[in-house]
Amino acid sequence: MIERIVAEAPAFFSSANLGFVLAALGRTLFMTFVGCGLGFGIGLGLAVLRRTQAPMLAPARWLAMLWVETFRRIPFLVILIMVLFGVQPLVPEISLIGIATIAVTLVATAFLSEIIRAGLESVPRAQVEGAAAMNFSAWQSFWLVVLPQSWRVILPPAAAFMVMFIKDTSLASHLGVVELTFSGKILVNRGSSPVLGYGIVLLGYFILSWPLGRLARMLEVRLAPSRNQ
Amino acid sequence: MRHLEINDLTAGYGGTPILRGVSLGVDKGEVVSLIGPSGSGKSTLLRVLIGLTPPSAGAVHVGGEAVDYGKRASVAALRRRMSIVFQQFNLFQNMTVLGNITIAPIKTRGLAAAAAEARARALLDNVGLADKADQYPDQLSGGQQQRVAIARALAMDPEILLLDEVTSALDPERVGEVLDTIRTLAGGGITLILVSHEMHFVREISTRVVMMDAGAVVETGPPSQIFGEPEAARTRAFIGSIVGGL
Numbered sequence: 389m390i391e392r393i394v395a396e397a398p399a400f401f402s403s404a405n406l407g408f409v410l411a412a413l414g415r416t417l418f419m420t421f422v423g424c425g426l427g428f429g430i431g432l433g434l435a436v437l438r439r440t441q442a443p444m445l446a447p448a449r450w451l452a453m454l455w456v457e458t459f460r461r462i463p464f465l466v467i468l469i470m471v472l473f474g475v476q477p478l479v480p481e482i483s484l485i486g487i488a489t490i491a492v493t494l495v496a497t498a499f500l501s502e503i504i505r506a507g508l509e510s511v512p513r514a515q516v517e518g519a520a521a522m523n524f525s526a527w528q529s530f531w532l533v534v535l536p537q538s539w540r541v542i543l544p545p546a547a548a549f550m551v552m553f554i555k556d557t558s559l560a561s562h563l564g565v566v567e568l569t570f571s572g573k574i575l576v577n578r579g580s581s582p583v584l585g586y587g588i589v590l591l592g593y594f595i596l597s598w599p600l601g602r603l604a605r606m607l608e609v610r611l612a613p614s615r616n617q
Numbered sequence: 618m619r620h621l622e623i624n625d626l627t628a629g630y631g632g633t634p635i636l637r638g639v640s641l642g643v644d645k646g647e648v649v650s651l652i653g654p655s656g657s658g659k660s661t662l663l664r665v666l667i668g669l670t671p672p673s674a675g676a677v678h679v680g681g682e683a684v685d686y687g688k689r690a691s692v693a694a695l696r697r698r699m700s701i702v703f704q705q706f707n708l709f710q711n712m713t714v715l716g717n718i719t720i721a722p723i724k725t726r727g728l729a730a731a732a733a734e735a736r737a738r739a740l741l742d743n744v745g746l747a748d749k750a751d752q753y754p755d756q757l758s759g760g761q762q763q764r765v766a767i768a769r770a771l772a773m774d775p776e777i778l779l780l781d782e783v784t785s786a787l788d789p790e791r792v793g794e795v796l797d798t799i800r801t802l803a804g805g806g807i808t809l810i811l812v813s814h815e816m817h818f819v820r821e822i823s824t825r826v827v828m829m830d831a832g833a834v835v836e837t838g839p840p841s842q843i844f845g846e847p848e849a850a851r852t853r854a855f856i857g858s859i860v861g862g863l
């Protein structure tokens with residue numbers, strides 16, 4: 389078997405194959421980062437909304453809770469298929485990767501909003517009262533006092549979620565998105581050795597997730613106030 | 618006209634009454650101490666005054682102006698004249714000492730950053746912490762944090778300063794430095810209303826002492842009366858129970 393791999397290696401590592409895998413890796417990266425990035429933004433909005441107390445926002449709070457509780461409970465593959473059949477009739481020209489990215493956003497929003505909410509709630513109530521007594525508006529209190537103190541609690545699980553989701557995007561191959569896993573499968577179908585074909589996939593996932601984990605750790609240390617700096 | 622006029626103020630948490638009709642008038646520059654057993658409503662009274670706990674009935678006038686605690690603008694106007702220092706300091710953990718003192722004047726009063734910083738450094742100097750400007754709260758001792766909290770409240774230039782058990786969370790040997798800081802404020806024109814269990818200090822610094830029990834004012838008088846010849850039986854019992862500490 390080793391002889392076969394050695395014999396195949398020069399042909400396998402051709403620039404065409406490498407370019408093919410690299411493009412697939414780019415799609416995995418795109419789905420994860422755009423999906424989780426949008427998910428973080430919308431999730432932050434939902435988390436803030438769920439903390440409000442105004443009676444007139446009660447229906448919005450209820451809808452936010454419904455979103456979070458729904459999308460946390462449905463398997464990602466099912467959401468992918470739901471989005472495919474739900475969005476494609478409305479926007480026929482949408483690409484498969486666009487559909488997959490919407491699905492990632494829906495799930496990421498639900499999970500990240502809960503992570504952010506837990507982070508915001510970790511800030512003691514006394515900090516908010518101190519801000520209120522000094523005439524901060526609700527917005528100033530949130531932006532200047534609560535959010536900066538919650539990063540330390542939000543970032544580690546948020547980064548862990550994202551690293552986990554890099555791997556889950558492989559399910560988008562079921563839709564036909566040629567992402568990292570699917571590219572390995574295609575190479576093997578074209579006759580490459582499975583060890584090489586999936587080996588490069590394995591390496592690709594590692595290259596994506598390892599620096600992200602390091603970056604999260606760095607940010608966590610940097611954003612923590614005072615002593616950890 | 619009194620500087621602060623409280624009329625028949627009531628408040629409660631979830632149906633449980635905490636304040637049952639408190640009336641109190643305070644003149645400008647007075648140092649009024651609230652004493653009484655735990656749960657008598659002293660801290661709640663301060664929280665209601667600064668707008669952190671909503672009153673259920675009653676009226677509060679500051680400098681003759683009625684405060685409407687249901688209206689954000691009215692509360693904001695009140696907080697430009699009144700500040701509070703908390704038992705647990707409540708310094709913003711994500712900001713340096715200097716940041717803690719300058720942020721509110723800059724963000725809520727529109728003071729220029731340079732002016733706010735100069736004022737903050739002068740106040741830090743007054744409380745003896747000029748060298749701690751760039752430290753974070755968790756790098757300071759409790760007594761130092763509380764002195765920063767006092768400087769932070771003073772940076773808002775309040776006419777009335779509320780001090781809520783500001784030495785209760787401190788190590789005994791740190792209490793003195795905070796009391797010294799408060800001593801420098803008394804008689805300087807600012808109106809002080811403080812809740813304290815430091816009876817020696819209350820007796821020494823107060824122009825008037827207010828004895829509270831079960832959410833109401835039992836007796837009001839100069840320290841000599843409250844500690845010497847209290848009129849109410851409840852005051853006598855309370856002073857008697859702590860007289861060992863005097």
